[in-house]
Amino acid sequence: MNRKTSFFPTPLPDEHIVSTFTRFLRLSGKCNLSSGRNIITRDYRSLDSTTPWRVAYTDIYSVFKDTLSVEEFANRYTLWPFFRPFLNTEVQSNVIGMKWAPDAKKRFTLTSTVQNHSELCKSWRWCKECASSDYDHYGITYWHREHQLPSVLHCRHHRRTLNRQCPHCDQSIWDIYDLPLPSPDGVCRFCRQPMSDASSNSPLSEAVSDIEIMSVSALLNNNNSNLERTINKMRNLLSDLVHQRMSDLKISNKNARIQVNKEFRYFISNDSQIDRIFSRQGDKDYVSKHRTKDSLLHIAESTSGQSAISYIAALRFLMKEQDIPINDRIWDG
Ligand SMILES: [Zn+2]
Ligand SMILES: [Zn+2]
Numbered sequence: 001m002n003r004k005t006s007f008f009p010t011p012l013p014d015e016h017i018v019s020t021f022t023r024f025l026r027l028s029g030k031c032n033l034s035s036g037r038n039i040i041t042r043d044y045r046s047l048d049s050t051t052p053w054r055v056a057y058t059d060i061y062s063v064f065k066d067t068l069s070v071e072e073f074a075n076r077y078t079l080w081p082f083f084r085p086f087l088n089t090e091v092q093s094n095v096i097g098m099k100w101a102p103d104a105k106k107r108f109t110l111t112s113t114v115q116n117h118s119e120l121c122k123s124w125r126w127c128k129e130c131a132s133s134d135y136d137h138y139g140i141t142y143w144h145r146e147h148q149l150p151s152v153l154h155c156r157h158h159r160r161t162l163n164r165q166c167p168h169c170d171q172s173i174w175d176i177y178d179l180p181l182p183s184p185d186g187v188c189r190f191c192r193q194p195m196s197d198a199s200s201n202s203p204l205s206e207a208v209s210d211i212e213i214m215s216v217s218a219l220l221n222n223n224n225s226n227l228e229r230t231i232n233k234m235r236n237l238l239s240d241l242v243h244q245r246m247s248d249l250k251i252s253n254k255n256a257r258i259q260v261n262k263e264f265r266y267f268i269s270n271d272s273q274i275d276r277i278f279s280r281q282g283d284k285d286y287v288s289k290h291r292t293k294d295s296l297l298h299i300a301e302s303t304s305g306q307s308a309i310s311y312i313a314a315l316r317f318l319m320k321e322q323d324i325p326i327n328d329r330i331w332d333g
Contacts, residue, residue: 147162151277
C-alpha cells in the first residue's frame with residue numbers, strides 16, 4: 001500500500017481502474033480530480049476511457065505493487081489486453097515495463113493511431129441495466145472495462161446499446177474531472193432527463209455482433225504464457241486469409257490486391273454500425289474509408305502501428321469469407 005493512502009477500494013467485477021480511482025477520491029471527500037491531485041497521481045488531465053496505459057495507471061499501480069505484477073494489474077484493471085495482441089513485442093515491453101523514452105522526459109506511451117480514437121470511444125460509456133443492478137448489489141455504480149472497448153457498442157449481458165451521449169442535451173462524459181459515475185436511475189447528469197430513448201435497443205448487425213465477441217474475447221482471454229503464440233497466431237491467420245482470398249480470385253496479383261481492398265472497404269461502409277466504429281472523432285479530422293491506412297492489405301502487412309479495431313475488423317471480414325467460426329475463445333493460444 002502506498003504510504004500516502006490508508007485505504008483504496010477493491011475494484012468491483014470488471015471495473016476499470018480509473019473508475020476505482022474515482023470512487024477512491026469520492027470516498028476521500030474530494031469533489032474533482034484537481035482537489036485530489038498529488039494523493040496518488042498528478043496525471044489527472046483528460047483521463048479518458050480507452051487509453052491503454054498512461055502515467056496515472058503507473059501511479060495507481062503503486063497501491064497494488066505488493067500483490068500484483070504490472071502486467072497482472074494491467075490485464076485485470078485496464079484495456080491493455082485488448083490492445084496488446086496488436087502491438088509488437090518491443091512496444092509492449094516498453095509500455096508495460098514502464099520504460100522511459102530516450103529523452104527520459106516521459107514514459108513510453110501509445111500513439112493515437114493504435115488507440116483509434118473513434119467518434120464513439122472517447123467518452124465513458126455504460127449500460128443502464130448494469131448500472132441499476134450494480135447499485136442494488138454494491139450500493140454504487142461504476143465504469144465497466146468491457147463497456148469502454150472502442151469496438152463495442154452494446155452491453156452483451158443485456159443486449160442494449162451502451163449509453164454515451166444524452167439524446168436531449170447532447171452531453172457526454174469525456175473525462176472524469178468531476179468524478180462522475182454512471183447514473184443508477186438512467187437520468188442524464190447534465191439535464192436530469194431520462195437518457196434512454198427508442199434507439200436503446202437497435203438491433204445488432206451480425207458483423208458488429210461478431211466484432212464485439214472478438215473484442216471482449218481479446219479483453220478477457222489474457223493468458224500470459226500464451227502471449228507470443230496468440231499474437232503470432234493472429235498475425236499468421238490474417239496473412240494466410242489475405243493470401244487465400246487473393247489466390248481465390250484467380251486474377252493478377254496487382255488486381256487481386258485492388259479487389260480485396262475494395263471488398264474490405266465495402267464491408268466497412270455497407271454496415272452503418274461498423275462505419276460508426278471506424279469514423280474518427282470530429283468532423284474536421286474525419287477520415288474516409290478510402291485512406292490507405294484502412295486498406296486490408298495495409299492492415300495485414302504492417303507489423304505494428306495499426307489500431308486494434310482495424311485488425312479485428314479485418315479478421316472478422318476474412319474469417320467470415322473463409323467460413324472460419326467466430327467464437328469467444330479465438331484469442332486463446
Ligand atoms: Zn448491461
Ligand atoms: Zn442531458
